[in-house]
Amino acid sequence: MKVTAIQTFIVDGGFRPWTFVKMETDEPGLIGWGDCTDWGSPGPVAATVERLSELVIGRDPMQVEAIWWDLTAATMRHVGGIAWKAMAGIDSALWDIRGKALGAPVWQLLGGKMRDRLRLYWSHCGTVRARFADRLGLPRVETTDDLRALAEEVLARGFTAIKTNLFPLRDRPETQALMSRMTHHGGDAPPEVIRNAQAIVGTFREALGPDVGIALDVAFTYRLGGAIKLARALEPYELMWLETETLDPEALRLVRESTRTPICTGESLFGTHQYKPYLQLHAQDIIMPDLAWNGLTMGKKIADMAHAYDTLVAPHNCHSPLTTLVSAALCATIPNFYILEFDVDDPPWRDEIMTHPLEIEDGFLKLSDRPGLGSDLIEAELRKHPPGHYPGVR
Template sequence: MLTGPSHRIRCPMKITKLSTFRVAPRWMFLKVETDEGIDGWGEPVVEGKSLSTEAAVHEFAPYLVGQDPMRINDLWQVMYRGGFYRGGPTLMSAIAGIDQALWDIKGKALGVPVYQLLGGLVRDKMKVYSWVGGDRPSDVIRDIKRLHERGFDTFKMNGSVEMGPLDNSAKVDAAIARIAEIREAFGNTIEFGIDFHGRIGLPMAKTMLRELEPHRPLFVEEPVLAEQDEHYARLAQHTSIPLAAGERMYSRFEFKRVFEAGGLAIVQPDPSHAGGISECLKIAAMAEAYDVALAPHCPLGPVALAACLHLDFVSHNAVLQEQSIGIHYNQGVEPLDYVLNPEDFVIQDGYMLPFTKPGLGVVMNEAHIREASLRAPDWRNPLWRHEDGSVAEW
């Protein structure tokens, strides 16, 4: 019988603590600690519902503390299936941030970036795009010029102000005129997607898509709300513009119905909302099987962006990556304010390179995060109303 220190069975690493930090502008970071001193970071948040998400994270803690963080698949299933009620933005966002932190721990423990644990790179760099124009799009030409000079050639903007189920031609003309100006100013030197944010219903969506066609946007996002996803296929039959959606869908079980029905050309799961890297990897593979492109949603912070990029770098159908540097929500703070390695987030000629550090590749500035969390704002999205006083989609 072999004895001695070199033949002792090594005890598995154990999770010891989960800590959450709500910070400006509307984000939340999660730190998962272990008994071996290896920490992982995640970004679980529902924008505007951070307190609910924070509570959900800590409700999962009893399932996690004392467990081996390397068993990501098992812990994911425990969190998802361990409760009778499951799914939805709050629970899946809580799982998402925890999942990100577990992958961060595993990569650090093994000394490799997460994408290596997922099979390795399928591309050398990832195309990213920038937001312009704000909630009610304005100054779009100015913003595009400024960012174009910095190397960006792909953008996204909100497509309209609030619109009723059957709205007037003046609003349609104003929205289309803005897009026409962009094409006139920049021609084909840039590309842009248009986000309807679910602000318009099916009747107006048909009209808007028809009027937009001559200007050839790269895609139209959320032409109708996610809960009206049965209309995606019908709308796709009436337009040549690629349709995109998915930021308000939270698991493969929701996405499967959309894939089966057809209509989407681009799917946009959010690794901070749709169950983390583990779940979004499955969604990406499902999308590839249906010949649907992947463009992960990410108007959030540095951990969320890193999680997206690891997914992009192992998914053959990934085409675009949203990022929030300079987005209109970032009042007085930017994603890189919370990291100690901003050099790893450099955007060069509209692309980002793979991280080289182990885990997610993000070195968080914990001291600053803790201090910032003491004055975290309770962010809420605007509440809009139509002229008749009824609530409008934001």
Template structure:
């Protein structure tokens, strides 16, 4: 069996699918989405495809090494996302060849279902919507998440801190003591302000505070973890074991690698193993579509130190538009806040290839993230 094609399909600014075809008729799929940079990653995949065409797809680790390292310049969001999508597709192919789910090839399941969490959203200026949080808890979710309202000043005024505390108290009341909520600080917060906020909300017992600092300030993270008993989670903008090692050493509680950014299943399995040595659990970042989520679920089933799986797409029923590219959407439908262990080969899902080809778009100019400014006109982190 030889690789005969490497194709990419842009389905929007937040969905770039990869298909690796073979001369044996088998194909594997992956998600290489780098949000709002899908055209850039698609170009990188095209440039990398020469390392795969005509090769046996089964030695996934060897392919990963060559894709990640043979270009001499390596790492970063774009190249790591390109490798991630290709790696997922290679694992999917390997699973289909051996007629086994990826988690079985990784050593077998250590659990029978995957705990999910999703977002409570919230109106402008609000950290989370208590009504949605309550609804999710009633649907069986034991963990929900909200993002801090922004922009956030270097040291926010007392009125803003008071609003943040009140919002978290409302979330705690909404979900009750039997569920958890997490707060995403989204890299919007300075070291001193992160410490202040952690002190202010510790009484609400959040499950974790996510990404208090920008990733370029990871070396400062220990100043936050050492100052609070609230667990700290980071990782969605870290792309390798080498980048995770300092934050693990800094005392985080939850590592959040993104399987579509951090080198795919191959590297994220290694990140999870490294995290386990630090008594850290993983909660893979996944603000993407069903292919990326399916890859996460396969990893979640195989690693002992799994905590919870993020999703933002609608998993409420098989009729969800977000699952429409799957021929059997029911595989990813949430039941009591969990996804049951998929037993199909590879990623455990099947793609409606004809529909994907119909929906594929040309590379356009992306809208990108919201553009925020402070009152003085200077740039503010989104």
């Protein structure tokens, strides 16, 4: 069996573009799908997939490991970033083909499942409706009352955890100062930012009760001192985690040692070599590798390394439904799985592009028993949703 063609599709994903990889073989009807969604540079990622395809077409798709390391060697001067995202899309498509060829779900090939369903958390809860409600036809979230109404929806749908971000609330007195300080504070966490964070997290905590997990994602916004201030200020709300990023693992260890708020990081890291210093320093409680950027081959190695360092894994998974299936294949097989990210507020055509839509009930994803990743994408449906409204995407 040989790979005969590789093609990419950039698709409207509502508040970000989705980037898919379609891989064909010389076996009639045997194709694989992968995801290498990049929110900011889908065009360059797709172009890199096309370039790397020259090294994959003609190869045996069953040689997933060999192809991964050959592509790693070919991109050695570009470790991480766009190159590895392109590699991840190719890698997932190879795993999909391998599973289909063997008549087995990918999780079976990774060692067999340890669980039949995966706990999900509602990601960007409130954030999507604060920033993209009109685009997606969703109710707007602008006030603490809107957050309370959203919390009722979370409970009604059976979710046991959420993740949100910081955005100005219209009914809060610090909003005007916040608008000018949210992105111009040099990495500090000034008082109005702290109060806004407490208002968002505190409202959710009051409305959701003590047992629902609440995570806050601030990415690279705050430097060492600001992250410590924020983590300490949110201790009364018993966060599931504060998600904060830095390229300095020792700085992150200081944050973790300065607060009882659990720390999560890692969505922007690539490969075991980048995770290693964070794990060695026990700089965080949870890591969140992104499998659309690391691929299944490397993702499994990262998760196994995290287990050796007594660290939980909660994959970064705010891309397409295909990435959810890729992530699910990994999460089913690792002992240190914690919880999986999931964007509930996706565009209404999410299920329409899949031959077998995701099965979600009471905040849990049911694991698919179908060969490969568990669903193909429908090419005709993908073409109905071009990403024309995203600047810079062609």
